[in-house]
Amino acid sequence: MKFAIAVFAPAHAPASRRALRFAQAVLAEGHEIVRLFFYQDGVHSASANVVFPQDESDIAAQWHTFIQQAQLDAVVCIAAALRRGVLDEQEAGRYGRPAANLPEPWVLSGLGQLHEAAQAADRLVSFGGV
Known part of the structure; x- marks a missing residue:
């Protein structure tokens, strides 16, 4: 089965952690992730400047590692990112x-x-939306 996953919650929210665990389980079960799409406050998960306290799991870093290792298509909504100060070199x-x-x-x-x-996906699953 092919999944598209939308993450609306920031990395420090439980919904982001659930989205990450869901994405990991999707791949572990042999399914495919067509795209991860980070929208609204979910764009904070992509920021290199997110720092978690030492006594908390660094979900932003876990997202980054997971995406790199699984070679996934991870898209950050440009409008939401600009509004929240998440910028690539070009922007x-x-x-x-x-x-x-x-x-x-x-x-x-x-x-x-x-x-x-x-x-393109069989299922769109979203986490943390309004």
Whole structure:
């Protein structure tokens, strides 16, 4: 089965942790993840500047590692990211900001990527939406 996964919650929220565990289970069961799409406050999961206290699990780092190791398509909504200060090199330069905080393998793109993923997948599962 092919899944598209949308994450609306920031890395420190339980919904983000549940989304990560769900994504790991999807792959462990032999299914496919068409795309991970981070939207609204979920874009914070992609920021290289998220720091967790020592007594908490660093879900942002776990997302990053999981995406790299599984070689997944991880898209961050550009409008939501810009609004929340999550920028790649290109956008930081465009808006004259001093630094970028969106590392690879994350990619900024539009909401159309979520629509495309939903069309390509058998199931769209979202975590943390309103």
